[in-house]
Amino acid sequence: MTDLDTFIAGLPKAELHLHIEGSLEPELMFALAARNGVTIPFASVEEVRAAYDFSNLQDFLDIYYAGAQVLLTRQDFHDLAAAYFARVAADGVVHAEIMFDPQTHTDRGVAFAEVIEGLLSAMAVAEAEHGITSSLILSFLRHLSEDAAFATLAEAEPWLDRITAVGLDSSELGHPPEKFARVFAAAREKGLKITAHAGEEGPPDYVHQALDVLGVDRIDHGNRALEDPALIERLAREGMTLTVCPLSNHKLCVVDDLADHPIDAMLARGLKATINSDDPAYFGGYVADNYRAVATARGLDRAALARLARNSFTGSFLPEEAVAAHLARIDAYLAEQV
Ligand SMILES: Nc1ncnc2[nH]cnc12
Numbered sequence: 368m369t370d371l372d373t374f375i376a377g378l379p380k381a382e383l384h385l386h387i388e389g390s391l392e393p394e395l396m397f398a399l400a401a402r403n404g405v406t407i408p409f410a411s412v413e414e415v416r417a418a419y420d421f422s423n424l425q426d427f428l429d430i431y432y433a434g435a436q437v438l439l440t441r442q443d444f445h446d447l448a449a450a451y452f453a454r455v456a457a458d459g460v461v462h463a464e465i466m467f468d469p470q471t472h473t474d475r476g477v478a479f480a481e482v483i484e485g486l487l488s489a490m491a492v493a494e495a496e497h498g499i500t501s502s503l504i505l506s507f508l509r510h511l512s513e514d515a516a517f518a519t520l521a522e523a524e525p526w527l528d529r530i531t532a533v534g535l536d537s538s539e540l541g542h543p544p545e546k547f548a549r550v551f552a553a554a555r556e557k558g559l560k561i562t563a564h565a566g567e568e569g570p571p572d573y574v575h576q577a578l579d580v581l582g583v584d585r586i587d588h589g590n591r592a593l594e595d596p597a598l599i600e601r602l603a604r605e606g607m608t609l610t611v612c613p614l615s616n617h618k619l620c621v622v623d624d625l626a627d628h629p630i631d632a633m634l635a636r637g638l639k640a641t642i643n644s645d646d647p648a649y650f651g652g653y654v655a656d657n658y659r660a661v662a663t664a665r666g667l668d669r670a671a672l673a674r675l676a677r678n679s680f681t682g683s684f685l686p687e688e689a690v691a692a693h694l695a696r697i698d699a700y701l702a703e704q705v
């Protein structure tokens with residue numbers, strides 16, 4: 368470990384953009400396939416990893432939804448999330464806001480209760496064993512209809528006090544935010560926060576729609592906002608958080624080379640960027656790996672890394688007092704460094 372690696376691992380941070388289904392490592396995929404008697408189209412863990420070579424978002428989604436088929440029971444969802452928390456405890460993650468895609472499971476006949484109760488039990492263990500706090504973001508699949516999203520919101524009703532926000536993910540192109548205007552308005556009425564993937568592959572107009580039609584509290588990705596100077600200025604002025612995912616951007620060809628990643632350009636333009644892993648089992652790294660990758664590729668110094676970590680708390684859905692306490696922990700950590 369270099370000094371920079373050690374600095375990054377110890378820096379208190381929140382993860383704001385993590386699909387729990389995307390933390391399914393091939394080893395666990397095989398173990399769950401065996402436990403549940405599910406057939407998967409791979410002979411070995413190595414074969415699975417070799418298949419993770421994507422040209423775009425849809426390439427990835429096809430394999431990601433196939434992998435999720437091994438998740439059937441409450442115990443499976445518990446084991447999935449417990450593995451994620453155990454892994455990121457070593458990355459300096461002290462808070463995680465976790466997206467889950469209920470429709471990926473309920474459409475296969477898995478009950479909503481199995482999914483969410485498994486996740487909630489792992490979240491309780493994470494707090495007790497690792498001191499990691501967490502919350503849930505229910506994400507609607509945008510390739511499905513708004514009616515299907517409404518049905519999912521209705522299924523979630525008994526757990527709404529355990530869900531912090533709703534999100535929007537899956538195939539972006541051709542499924543603009545405005546398709547979901549009514550269901551997001553209904554979620555907002557229920558007191559939920561709002562986030563949406565926008566500007567990952569979709570044009571800057573999708574980011575405008577996420578802001579103006581959905582009324583988002585933060586934007587997931589947002590890379591293509593950089594094509595629109597007025598939008599950049601607006602996002603900066605409004606202090607809108609962008610949950611940026613560098614290794615994902617590289618793996619999904621949103622950027623050709625990490626050396627060209629715009630993370631420092633975002634900070635320089637006053638955007639509140641954060642660093643996240645998106646789908647760490649598929650993209651080759653967890654959150655600290657993402658910090659390390661951009662630190663190396665873009666030459667980010669400790670001050671920039673600390674800024675990104677601060678943004679992860681000020682951009683979180685935590686209450687103000689908790690944010691202040693985390694920022695104080697960052698200050699104490701920086702003061703300890705020689
Ligand atoms: N990067 C991503 N973009 C859209 N939908 C997703 N679902 C999981 N990861 C995603």
Ligand SMILES: [Zn+2]
Pocket residue numbers: 384386536564587645
């Ligand atoms: Zn994502």
